[in-house]
Amino acid sequence: MPNRLWFFASGNTQQGPYSEDRLRDFIVRGTVNADTRVWTEGMSAWERAGDIPGLLSGAMAAARMPPGPAHGGESLTGSDGRAGDSLSADFSIWELLGRSLIFVIGFLLVVPAPWVATSFYRWFISQVRVPQRPDLGFTGQPMDIWWVFVLSALCTYSGVTGIPYIEFILIPVQAWLSWMTIKWIVANISANGRPLQLSFRGDAMHYVGWTVLLHLSLITIIGGAWVITAMTRWMFRNIDGTRREIIFNASGLEVLWRTVVVAIGCILIIPIPWVLSWIARWYISQIELSPRAA
Incomplete structure (x- = not known):
């Protein structure tokens, strides 16, 4: 069979x-x-x-x-004929849920944000399996960019300030803080205890632009999936220091219907642990490492 x-x-x-x-x-x-x-x-x-x-x-x-x-059969090559390896994840449903809840609570309390964020990234990255890169790890420390996490946590309260349109005014600020976080995460990824010396070279203005476009596209609901896909591909293209090209294979349609499933699961509450794990594993599985073109 x-x-x-x-x-x-x-x-x-x-x-x-x-x-x-x-x-x-x-x-x-x-x-x-x-x-x-x-x-x-x-x-x-x-x-x-x-x-x-x-x-x-x-x-x-x-x-x-x-x-x-x-x-015959399925080869380990991409659509362009180059050999590629997909990432995978090895975490339990309940551990992902528990650590995600701690992450959210830590940001709501503001002060613990740098510690819970660092702990979550360290755990999550260690669960990702990268072909030819055993024992992936994270060397970042809570005080490296503590102020970024504190400001990000404070921004979550923008909706209760009573200031008109403050949530929209702060979108570029939150995007810049997110850009700082991504640069820090990428720079602190390690393997076998040794830094991989990666860097994120995407500039802040482009990242802010992508974020603003994402918020605008969410008005149409459907358009957001395509913006997420394009933005993710742009981010991976701008990671330097790898011998292999990082490719995001998912299409906008795949992102869309899975996002709808997750939204329905969250509304029903009980399926949350399963849909959260399912979508996280799927996103990771869509990341592929391929030899760079000569």
Whole structure:
């Protein structure tokens, strides 16, 4: 059954469904190993991947074959034919929810904002799995740009000041603070305890412009998804210090319908932990690293 869909267990969460080619891709990268529990239609129970005849050996054999349509299946190449590796995440639903709540509460209380933000970024980045970059980490400290977090937290109260249109007036200010945060995060990403010496070279005015455009596009609801997609691609294009090109593969339509699902889930309250984890994993999976063009 070459078209069957597979699920696998990562920590305490279920991943999938994925095509068999995609599952073999995970096996080659090490995301799925012999001890990982997998399941597909027709199986009476979850089993170790290593106990399923031909699953692991078939994936490794396919990885040793030169890429090309003659071998069939799905290759590890982008639409332009260059080899690419997608990122993935390995966090539990409840840990993501708990840390997100602490993040929000910390900003509402203003003073703890630098500490809760740094703690969240350190945890989240450590959960991201980057091919050929083991043990991703974060070296930023709460006092590095503490004033940025404090001002960002204070801006969240703009709606209760009673000052007419203050929320709109502060959009460029909040965008600039967000730009400062992104530069700080990118500069403090590490691997194996060593800084990667990355930098974000997108200038502040362009970032503010993107943010203003995003707010304007949200008036139409639908247009916002395309602006988010374009803005994300612009941000990744402006990260320097990588040997590989960072690509965001999602389309505006994909962002749109997933955003609608998340909004509905949040309205219903109970599904929040699941839709939050689902959308976070999906966004990360849409980030691909490809060799830079010569």
